[in-house]
Each structure stands twice: as C-alpha cells, then as structure tokens.
Amino acid sequence: MSPSAIPVDVRGETDTSAVVVPDPLAINALAAWRTDGAVPTGTAAFSSSDMFKSPACFTRPKAKRWDHILSTEAKARKPSTLKAAAAYLKRPGMISLGGGLPSSENFPFEEISVKVPSAPGFSEEETKKTGKTLTAGKHDISEGKSLLDLEVGLNYGQSMGFAQLLRFVTEHTEIVHAPPYADWQCCMTVGSTYSWDATLRVLCERGDYILTEEYSFVSALETAAPLGIKAAAVTMDEQGLRADALDEVLTNWDEKARGARKPHLLYTVPSGQNPTGATQGAERRAEVYKVCQKHDVYIVEDEPYYFLQMQPYKANVPPPSSREEFLKLLLPSFLKLDVDGRVLRLDSFSKVLAPGSRVSWIVGAEQLLERFMRHFETSVQNPSGFSQIPFFKLLDEEWGHAGYIDWLVHLRLEYTRRRDDMLHACEKYLPQEITSWEPPSAGMFHWIEVSWKKHPGFAKGQSHADIEEAIFTASVDRGSLLSRGSWFRADHSIPEDKMFFRATYAAAPADKIDEAIKRFSEALRAEFSL
Structure with a gap:
C-alpha cells in the first residue's frame, strides 16, 4: 500500500506538540511575485533567495536559532575576503584590478549548444525529431539575448551559485514546499x-553520533566514518x-555507555529510501518531526528521489491530470513541515536531469546557510558553470516551472513502468517460499528479503555473513549483480537477524530486468536446494 499523500504542514504550539494543516501553493502564483530586473547579471554577482521569494514569505515567523549545534570548525570560519570584495563590482564605472577574474577574451568557447526535449515530447525519439537546440553565447547579456552567458557563467562565481539559476530553485522550492518560516535560503552545491x-x-x-535508519545509504555512512562520526x-x-x-x-540515550553526547542530528531519506525503497507517509513524517522537536534534534532530509514518487502498484489509478x-x-517534505527551521533539505538535479552535472542545492535557515556558504567559499566555491548554464537555459528560458513539472510527471510514469517491470519479474521467478518484499512507491530500489534461516547451511552452523556471501556469489556467477543488504547497515555491532538484497530498476531495460531477476532466482534455488 502506498503511503498517504495528504498535503500537511506542522505548526508548532510548543516544543513538543504540533497541529497538521493544509498549505497549498499554485504554480500560477509565480507570475505575481517575479520582478523584472531582480537578477544581478554581473560577473561573480552576489545574490540570495530573498531576492526571489514571494512577498507572502516575509510575513511568516523566523526560524529558531541554532548556535548550539554549530561545530567548532563552522564557528571559526570567516567570510572570504576576496569574495566580499566582489560586492564593489556592481558600482557603475568600476574598473576592477582587485580580483583574479580572467578576461572572457581568453575563454576559448564562443558558444555552447544543447538539444533538449520540447514539452510534452519527452522521449528520446521525440527529442531527436522535435527537440529544440538551446545556445549560450559569450556575450548574450550585453547583447540583450539572455540573463546568463559564457562571459559570466565560465568565470568565478559566488558560493550560492549564479543568481540566474538560484532564482529558479528558490521559486521551485516555494512552489513545491512553501517553507512555513520566513528566513529560509537556498544555496547551490556540488552534488x-x-x-x-x-x-x-x-x-x-x-x-x-548521528541518527539514521538501520539500513542507510552506504556512501553517507562512509562519509561520516573518517570524520570520527558514528551512526x-x-x-x-x-x-x-x-x-x-x-x-x-x-529517551534512553546513555552517554556513559555510548561514550558520546546525545545525538542532535538525524539523517534520513524519506522518499524511496536508499537502500530499502521505503517511503514515509505524511502522518509518519509529522510524527518524526514531533519527536525531533521534543528532543531538539536537527533533521537532514536527503531527498534525491522525491520526484520519483510513483503510481500505486496494481491499483489502476489514472496518472495526474x-x-x-x-x-x-x-x-x-520535512521542509514543508518545518515551523522551527530545524530541517536542512539536500536537493538535487541528479536523479531527475543528470547526475554528472554535479548541480544540487541545499535549503535551510539563513543562520545555518550562511555558515555553509563560508565553508563553500574556500572549498568547492560553486557548481560548474558548464553545468549551470544549460540548466538555466532549459529550466528557466525554455521549460519554465510549468514545463519542468511536466517533465517530472513524465518521470513519475517512467519510473512506475520500470518499477512494475521489476515487480512482475519478481512475481514470475522468485521462489516466494523464501523471498518477500513490499512494492516500492518511490525511488529506484527494490528491497528483497530472503529467509536465510531456511538455507541448508544454517542448520550446519553457517553464519549470516557466510550465507549472504554464498547467495551473492552464486548470483554474480550467473551474471546478475544485486547489492548485499549488509553493505547498508548503519550499526554493524548489532547482530543481523534478517537478510536483504537490493535491486535497482533505474538503468536496465525491461528485458534485462527480467533476465537479471531470473538469474537471481536460479541462484536462490540452487543455494536453497529448491
């Protein structure tokens, strides 16, 4: 059964209580607040989400203060001296000899072009026939052709990203999530x-310690471990x-036994969770938020699969009209529920446009986003201009918010079809006396439980790890690669009672999905002597 999709918002009455209320925002409201001339177009121009929010946003309460969760490193960061100096570039007639910004005369790129789908013809074949070629030239701004060009886009920029794309993601955030407090900000990041x-x-x-699901995104865990942070x-x-x-x-955290203070940060993937494919329903998200209010826990909402929410499985429900x-x-989203400013949303174009672009953004309270920008100024600086330019041309100049929503509806149906291909193959081939699963309602992953204690080796004393390895190897030997569930365990000190394998339906076509599941089934039957 798919989780409920009732739109809700959590209003804090005290630190330990909340009321659920609707909070919709129509796409067509955008035209009423987008202001001509609001986008700064100079090289390394400063911008912020405040330039692009609706007037209604500023009438809401401000976020709580979060000084108590900032790290020593974060508190020590100062604004970049050189980035701050770029603010003077907006003065009329200013001649800059201060910053190391190369002249665009020495950029060996006069223009770049990309061919993109014209809505609603989103398929590869339709794009070849009816797609549109978008071109960015070196001097489009001065020539009055565009708000972004190669002269600006291929030079250094500010840590929040180019204003032209920041405007789009800020508007997108308000249209989709409508954060219920005033001083939220977006900042572009490198994935x-x-x-x-x-x-x-x-x-x-x-x-x-950080809090996370018992099975969690392994790369997130592997990022934390070398920093001395445990899950x-x-x-x-x-x-x-x-x-x-x-x-x-x-409630039961024992600092002495754990050797660490009570956790103040929750990392969660609420939609199409990696690796399990589980999706938190609206009521579950509100309940989790209330617990975090009770214990003053800050939520990191990692949501690359948010727009890969699918049609209910075998429900014969028509697609959105x-x-x-x-x-x-x-x-x-948790951001939509966030009355305190206690959510940092990690958002991305990776799963909906192109992972190789490395263009993403974060949304959170202004106080914390300012610390992130100080961090970015002296590390990655900003996402690649080569990525931001085509995204701006596609999303803002060509599709607009309406066309982007059309694309996301298209992805919803594409992933529904792929998910269904995977589930049909599992129903056809997998021995159900030893396997079980829940149909995923979002994301890219299918989580298959295997009754490992029915394996002949269990009676002979073989361990969970031994049997999992045997099944994995047998499947690989037959030409089918699934991920082992143990790779994703957040805490390896807890004995593992269940066994899972993760399969993805994101990349392979239907016939390959069918064949891979068939091979996995053959491996299971051989291992369990079925």
Whole structure:
C-alpha cells in the first residue's frame, strides 16, 4: 500500500506538540511575485533567495536559532575576503584590478549548444525529431539575448551559485514546499554527496553520533566514518524510519555507555529510501518531526528521489491530470513541515536531469546557510558553470516551472513502468517460499528479503555473513549483480537477524530486468536446494 499523500504542514504550539494543516501553493502564483530586473547579471554577482521569494514569505515567523549545534570548525570560519570584495563590482564605472577574474577574451568557447526535449515530447525519439537546440553565447547579456552567458557563467562565481539559476530553485522550492518560516535560503552545491560532507563538518564534532535508519545509504555512512562520526541505528518498518523507535533511542540515550553526547542530528531519506525503497507517509513524517522537536534534534532530509514518487502498484489509478494534481499527490517534505527551521533539505538535479552535472542545492535557515556558504567559499566555491548554464537555459528560458513539472510527471510514469517491470519479474521467478518484499512507491530500489534461516547451511552452523556471501556469489556467477543488504547497515555491532538484497530498476531495460531477476532466482534455488 502506498503511503498517504495528504498535503500537511506542522505548526508548532510548543516544543513538543504540533497541529497538521493544509498549505497549498499554485504554480500560477509565480507570475505575481517575479520582478523584472531582480537578477544581478554581473560577473561573480552576489545574490540570495530573498531576492526571489514571494512577498507572502516575509510575513511568516523566523526560524529558531541554532548556535548550539554549530561545530567548532563552522564557528571559526570567516567570510572570504576576496569574495566580499566582489560586492564593489556592481558600482557603475568600476574598473576592477582587485580580483583574479580572467578576461572572457581568453575563454576559448564562443558558444555552447544543447538539444533538449520540447514539452510534452519527452522521449528520446521525440527529442531527436522535435527537440529544440538551446545556445549560450559569450556575450548574450550585453547583447540583450539572455540573463546568463559564457562571459559570466565560465568565470568565478559566488558560493550560492549564479543568481540566474538560484532564482529558479528558490521559486521551485516555494512552489513545491512553501517553507512555513520566513528566513529560509537556498544555496547551490556540488552534488548532494558533497552537501552531506559539508553538513557533517558544519554541524558535528569528531566523536559525535548521528541518527539514521538501520539500513542507510552506504556512501553517507562512509562519509561520516573518517570524520570520527558514528551512526546510531533507528528501527524501520514498511514506511521506513519509525518515530516511536527514534523516540526510544533518544529517551534512553546513555552517554556513559555510548561514550558520546546525545545525538542532535538525524539523517534520513524519506522518499524511496536508499537502500530499502521505503517511503514515509505524511502522518509518519509529522510524527518524526514531533519527536525531533521534543528532543531538539536537527533533521537532514536527503531527498534525491522525491520526484520519483510513483503510481500505486496494481491499483489502476489514472496518472495526474494536471500539474496542480501532481503537486497535491506529492508527499509533504520535512521542509514543508518545518515551523522551527530545524530541517536542512539536500536537493538535487541528479536523479531527475543528470547526475554528472554535479548541480544540487541545499535549503535551510539563513543562520545555518550562511555558515555553509563560508565553508563553500574556500572549498568547492560553486557548481560548474558548464553545468549551470544549460540548466538555466532549459529550466528557466525554455521549460519554465510549468514545463519542468511536466517533465517530472513524465518521470513519475517512467519510473512506475520500470518499477512494475521489476515487480512482475519478481512475481514470475522468485521462489516466494523464501523471498518477500513490499512494492516500492518511490525511488529506484527494490528491497528483497530472503529467509536465510531456511538455507541448508544454517542448520550446519553457517553464519549470516557466510550465507549472504554464498547467495551473492552464486548470483554474480550467473551474471546478475544485486547489492548485499549488509553493505547498508548503519550499526554493524548489532547482530543481523534478517537478510536483504537490493535491486535497482533505474538503468536496465525491461528485458534485462527480467533476465537479471531470473538469474537471481536460479541462484536462490540452487543455494536453497529448491
């Protein structure tokens, strides 16, 4: 059963209570607040989300203060002297000899072009026939052709990213999530993996614990480990993170036994969780948020799969008939529930446009986002201009918000078809006397449980690790690669009672998915002597 998609918002009455209320925002409201001339177009121009929010946003309460969770490193960071000097470039007639910004005369790129789909013809074949070629020239701004060109886009920029794309993601954030407090900001980043790395440095100290699902994104865990940060596992069910289990871990935290202070940061993937594919329903998200209010825990919402929410499996439900209906079907993000400013949303174009672009963004309270920008100024600086330019041309100049929503509806149906191909293959081939699963309602992953204690080796004393290795190897030998569930365990000190394998339906076509599951089934049957 798919989680409920009732749009909700959590209003804090006290630190330990909340009320759920609707909070919709229509796409067509954008025209009423977008202001001509609001986008600064100079080289390394400063911008912020405040330039691009709706007037209504500023009428909301401000976020709580978060001084107590900032790391020693984050508190020590100062503004970049050279980045701050770029503010003087906006003065009329200013001749800059101060910054190391190369002249665009020495950029060996006169223009770049990309061919993109014209909505609603989103397929590869339709794009070849009816797609549109978008071109960015070196001097489009001065020639009045565009708000972004190669002269600006291929030079150094500010840590929040180019204003032209920052405007789009700020508007997108308000249209989809409508954060219920005033002083939220967006900042462009170099992929969500780096955003997570920065989050750990900004909000944690060596020796801290973070809270996360008992099975979690392995790269997130492997980012934390070398920083001396450990994971406290929270039990899951078919909807992912359990709010009662989270409350239990925090209520019973023993600093002496754990050798660390009570965790103040939760890392969670609420939609299409990696690796389990579980999705937290609207009520579950509100419950988790209330627990975090109770214990003053800050939430890191890693949501690359948010727009890969799919149609209910075998429910014969028609697809969304309008953009507004699509937005209403989406589960409320933690950002949408966030009355305190206690959520950092890691958002990304990776799963919906192109992972190689390394263009993502974070959304959170202004106080914390300012610390992130200081961190970015002296590390990655900003996402690649070669990536930001085509995204701006596609999303802002060509598709607009309406066309982007159309694209996301297209992805919803594409992933529904792929998910269904995977589930049909599992139903056809897998021995159900030893396998079970929940149909995923979002994301890219299918989580298959294997009754490992029915394996002949269990009676002979073989361990969980031995049997998992035998099944994995047997499948690989037959030409089918699935991920082992143990790779994703947040806390390896807890004995593992269940066994899982993760399969993805994101890349392979239907016939390959079918064949891979068939081979995995053959491996299981051989290992279990079925």
